[in-house]
Amino acid sequence: MNSTIKNILRFCIILLLQVLILNKITLRWWSEPSSFPIFIPFVYPLFILLLPFEAPVPLLLILGFILGITVDTFMNTAGMHACATILIAYLRTNVLSALLPRNLSEYSGQHPSIRTMGWMPFLVYSGFLILLHHIVFFSIELWNFSNIGFLMLKILASAVTSMLFIIVYLLLFTRQNAARS
Numbered sequence: 001m002n003s004t005i006k007n008i009l010r011f012c013i014i015l016l017l018q019v020l021i022l023n024k025i026t027l028r029w030w031s032e033p034s035s036f037p038i039f040i041p042f043v044y045p046l047f048i049l050l051l052p053f054e055a056p057v058p059l060l061l062i063l064g065f066i067l068g069i070t071v072d073t074f075m076n077t078a079g080m081h082a083c084a085t086i087l088i089a090y091l092r093t094n095v096l097s098a099l100l101p102r103n104l105s106e107y108s109g110q111h112p113s114i115r116t117m118g119w120m121p122f123l124v125y126s127g128f129l130i131l132l133h134h135i136v137f138f139s140i141e142l143w144n145f146s147n148i149g150f151l152m153l154k155i156l157a158s159a160v161t162s163m164l165f166i167i168v169y170l171l172l173f174t175r176q177n178a179a180r181s
Contacts, residue, residue: 007047013173015070022165042134043166047067048060048067049126052110053104054109060089061090067085068085081137095128095129096125099125115174130166
């Protein structure tokens with residue numbers, strides 16, 4: 001399948017998963033039913049994380065903006081998702097360069113995945129960028145640091161929950177026969 005068509009299909013699947021299913025999930029620990037949810041799983045940044053290695057940064061920024069503003073439209077969040085997604089799109093290439101043993105140009109025609117990177121490097125890569133996304137998003141959303149404990153709990157709980165959903169997505173939608181451990 002053509003890489004462009006594959007990425008458009010992935011964009012649609014991840015966006016529909018986020019908007020139609022995950023946005024309806026609000027997982028809580030001990031919070032009261034009327035208070036803010038603690039866990040908010042965001043898997044839509046996975047689209048940016050799975051784009052080909054050779055994707056240029058300007059393209060990543062444009063796609064990050066389109067993805068973020070689309071999620072903002074459905075969640076009525078006034079650009080907060082776009083801001084966080086653009087940041088991880090901007091930093092993606094640097095994080096990959098720091099984690100991979102070879103130059104990114106040597107991975108021509110490939111995209112970051114468990115198969116091309118292995119489990120641990122991919123989880124470090126995606127975990128770092130997801131955590132960064134959540135820090136930016138929830139810092140903007142709460143807009144104050146008066147209750148830093150709640151902010152940190154919300155960031156960590158949502159990041160862990162998002163990573164669990166991302167791992168499930170990867171297990172369901174990637175071929176495991178060539179995966180490295």
